[in-house]
Amino acid sequence: MSEQQTIYDTKNIAELFQIHASTVRKYCDFLEKEGYQFHKNEYGHRGFFDDDVIVLRKLIDFKGTMALEKATKSVIAWKNGDDVSGVAIGKKQYSTEYSNLLDEFKTFQKQQHAFNQELLEQLKKQQGYIDTRLEERDQNLMIAMSQSLETQKQLAATKQKKWWKFWKQ
Structure with a gap:
């Protein structure tokens, strides 16, 4: 050898x-x-x-x-x-066991596919929610920044006026 x-x-x-x-x-x-x-x-x-x-x-x-x-x-x-009947029986048993395992696997595969699809849908919904919330946050931030800038302009304008002209428009 x-x-x-x-x-x-x-x-x-x-x-x-x-x-x-x-x-x-x-x-x-x-x-x-x-x-x-x-x-x-x-x-x-x-x-x-x-x-x-x-x-x-x-x-x-x-x-x-x-x-x-x-x-x-x-x-x-x-x-x-x-080929002996016992061997044929053994092969038949293995074939049956293999078929059963294959059926179980196919069932599991379908369940897993459905579960994955459900997860994908949930992820899409979640991503949509996140995008919407980010857009709302950005809009609110821009409004707050605009208001802050306007307030700063008003404060700057009031600082330029004399204290006795404050009541005048």
Whole structure:
């Protein structure tokens, strides 16, 4: 082989699948009874390559829908490329689960789109309100500035008049 492959031990596989090491050994025994071969060292300890991990994952998945013996036979048939009713059932189950997930996602997507549209409308209303209020503020500010300027002009005019001519227009 030109590529280095990682070899996992039983403990690593147990941690990966969150099962006990004894369960991994049990699954391996069932697979070996059906003819599957795992790598073993001189002490008889199993070493698991990536392909073995995939086979064990399939076994765990199939075991959720059928008995362990039938699941083991289905995995071996899957590995050999054969079509077994258990594999077909597994594919059908995954297809159904996939369809259900896809339907859920489409529903969620529609809800999210509607929610986003509602948010956009609210943002447009809010922006319109802000623009209106800014325009009103600017107009009020201009009026206040005009009045202030007029008052300053009147004060300047009164300062130029003598105090006794204040009452004259």
